[in-house]
Amino acid sequence: MFKTNSFVDVLKHLAVMAAIVVVLVIGFFYVYLPATTNHGESISVPKIEGMQLADAEELLEDQNLRYFINDSTYKPDLKPFQILTQDPSPGAKVKEDRKIYISVNMKNPPMIKMPKLIDGSVKNAELILKSYDLKKGKLTYVPDLQQGAILKQFVNGKEVKPGDMVPKGAVVDLHVGDGLGNSEFEMPSVVGMPVDEASVLLVGQGLQIGNIIYVQGSDEPDGTVVKQRPFAEVGAKIRVGELVDLWVAGREPIEGIE
Incomplete structure (x- = not known):
């Protein structure tokens, strides 16, 4: 217990107490706190x-x-x-x-559903694959009347259907129709037939009519097929979907005039 005999002693005691408080504050904020929290260090x-x-x-x-x-x-x-x-x-x-x-x-890619590319074009498939984070692989053209249409889709050599689960980032190979059928048969002869009958016959066998060229000076009646290409030679083969050009006797008819 501090004893005070005069006012001066009171002031001395207060000064000592203030000094103690200052030392404690300085010690806490500038010594203890920085030491425990690494204050100022980063x-x-x-x-x-x-x-x-x-x-x-x-x-x-x-x-x-x-x-x-x-x-x-x-x-x-x-x-x-x-x-x-x-x-x-x-x-x-x-x-x-x-x-x-x-x-x-990630170590392994997430699995996603394979989109539907079949029956669409290659360009459309590229856009779809990109949106799914998939990559277009090898294009293989196979005999089919759907020229440029995608027929099958493969991942790692295995055919995948729309909705099958495939790894994100997978390479997708495509089979695309070449516009020609796979069936071969003997080339029919339409020389000597009226051009309309010849066209019906050829289209009925899965062939396409190419160029029709009209020639004058033939001994055949007008509208008669006088030549064809491919030729109907012995053993000549043609595939479904191929074009056949026809040469027809007479003048080319004017549209709207019979």
Whole structure:
């Protein structure tokens, strides 16, 4: 217990108490607190984007930092477990034990439903594949009357149907119709037939009428087929969907005039 004999002693005691308070405040805020919270000290965040996760983990641990994976995606052109993004960015100042939020490239691609490409064009298929993060592979043209139409779709050599599950980023090979049928048969002869009857016969056998060329000076009646190409030679074969050109006797009819 302090004893005061005079007003001066009271002032002395108050001064001592004030000094003690000042020392305690200074000691707490400028010695104890900085020592326990590393006040004024910070760590520069290293660049871990592009590193493998295991290497980044070791680097962060050496600098008393932690990481947290908050997102993952699949990029086939990058290595599995490669760090894609980081937050805070490289060079940012943070305290010890701070979490660095990262996104990582997945090891295995996610599975998605195969879109429908069949019956569409190659150009349309390219747009659809891109929207699904799939890649167009090899185009194989096969005999079919649907010229330019996609007939089948394959992944890793196996035919896949619309709705089948395939890996994201997969390469899709396509079979495309070449506009010609697969069936071969003897070339029919239409020479000497009226052009309308010849056309019906050829179309009925799955062939297409190509050019019709009118010639004058023939001994045949007007409108009669005097020549054809391909020729109907012995053993000559033709496939469904092919074109047949016809030469017809007489003048070319004027449209609207019989």
